[in-house]
Amino acid sequence: MTIDPDAIASLALRLFAENGYERTSMEDIAREAGIGRKSLYRYFSSKADLIWGGMEPVIAASGLALEVARDVREDGGGLMAGLRAAAVAGVAVIPDLSVSRGRLRLIAEHPELASRSYASLAPQRERARRHLLALGVPDDTAGYLCAAYLAATFEAWMRWAAGTDPDPVPYLLAAVEVLRLPGA
Amino acid sequence: MTIDPDAIASLALRLFAENGYERTSMEDIAREAGIGRKSLYRYFSSKADLIWGGMEPVIAASGLALEVARDVREDGGGLMAGLRAAAVAGVAVIPDLSVSRGRLRLIAEHPELASRSYASLAPQRERARRHLLALGVPDDTAGYLCAAYLAATFEAWMRWAAGTDPDPVPYLLAAVEVLRLPGA
DNA sequence: CCACCTTATGACACGCTGTGTCATTATGAA
DNA sequence: TTCATAATGACACAGCGTGTCATAAGGTGG
Numbered sequence A, B: 001m002t003i004d005p006d007a008i009a010s011l012a013l014r015l016f017a018e019n020g021y022e023r024t025s026m027e028d029i030a031r032e033a034g035i036g037r038k039s040l041y042r043y044f045s046s047k048a049d050l051i052w053g054g055m056e057p058v059i060a061a062s063g064l065a066l067e068v069a070r071d072v073r074e075d076g077g078g079l080m081a082g083l084r085a086a087a088v089a090g091v092a093v094i095p096d097l098s099v100s101r102g103r104l105r106l107i108a109e110h111p112e113l114a115s116r117s118y119a120s121l122a123p124q125r126e127r128a129r130r131h132l133l134a135l136g137v138p139d140d141t142a143g144y145l146c147a148a149y150l151a152a153t154f155e156a157w158m159r160w161a162a163g164t165d166p167d168p169v170p171y172l173l174a175a176v177e178v179l180r181l182p183g184a
Numbered sequence C: 001c002c003a004c005c006t007t008a009t010g011a012c013a014c015g016c017t018g019t020g021t022c023a024t025t026a027t028g029a030a
Numbered sequence D: 001t002t003c004a005t006a007a008t009g010a011c012a013c014a015g016c017g018t019g020t021c022a023t024a025a026g027g028t029g030g
Helices: A005-019 A026-033 A037-043 A049-072 A078-092 A097-109 A111-120 A122-134 A139-162 A169-176 B005-019 B026-033 B037-043 B049-072 B078-092 B097-109 B111-115 B122-134 B139-162 B169-176
Strands: none
Touching: A005 A026, A005 A037, A005 A049, A005 A097, A026 A037, A049 A078, A049 A097, A049 A111, A049 A122, A078 A122, A078 A139, A078 A169, A097 A111, A097 A139, A111 A122, A111 A139, A111 B111, A122 A139, A139 A169, A139 B139, A139 B169, A169 B139, B005 B026, B005 B037, B005 B049, B005 B097, B026 B037, B049 B078, B049 B097, B049 B122, B078 B122, B078 B139, B078 B169, B097 B111, B097 B139, B122 B139, B139 B169
């Protein structure tokens, strides 16, 4: 009987929906999954990871899109184009939008989980920073831009999750639009 | 013997600097302050609050500046002017810059504390949102803008804290500059 | 088929955070 | 002085996340 982390995560998501996030303990989840609490921690390093872990492919895809955009190295309005492409790239790798919406709603409703966005998106922020630096953006501007970029796109995901629109792309594009890039 | 929360906070700050943040327990701090752990929790609702609590006056002053800016209701480039003024307003109420730098460095060095920025700045984000809404900015744009605004200015504080420059104002102004406001 | 090694597992204990409860102790007003 | 009110801290508790360690599972070489 091989253990499937995805199955455990969706099981946890169900328990959270039924009983509430903070009223569901890691022990409850472990029991329901038929494993020990310690084993559960081997697959998910924290309770928040049960939720945020599922968003990782989305974040990774977005990061990959940035690397690709850097190679293309289009200049002119290319700065914006790269960030836009990266913001939207995550959408394509989501297998089931409604599941992701469930995760994001949970995140939106729990400040403790939403706060984790800062840490969860840190690698992505760093990638974006290097991307901008490589394109000649000054260090401080790149730092501020990336902070703003990730906060705005995260807010876009939150807003999409709160509603019922099927497509998150317009939200993400609108979010990127509040940025002012140098020389654009 | 009246208890002074500020004294306890700076005492905690000292212990954190000496022994490290996570290696200093709430019990250690309570013992050093000569009070019980429960009493410590009455003054500071969490360990992070020992650090973030000291930044509250700064955040409050920034919020107040926004309200004032709304009354002034200057149009044209006024959107930017209001946000710029609010970002900078906090600096004036800091009694000792080096103490705040200490706090912010601690925050910068501990992801757990930095993550809390999302929650700690939420009231300010909401004030900024209402400010922009009152000035006619569309709801979604206001949401993205405020998320970006607070993330960028927080990043500015982090960068100022990491260095040795005495004045945080240039950092904050540069941060606001990455925003693109409608009709500006 | 068996002995062996390696890795996964979970039982147990631990320290810590944050939250209740409740008796005791200041503290100030009448 | 007496009484009401609020602060205090001792105690207990649930939960998170981590360490240790004996056991079990599963694959490998004889």
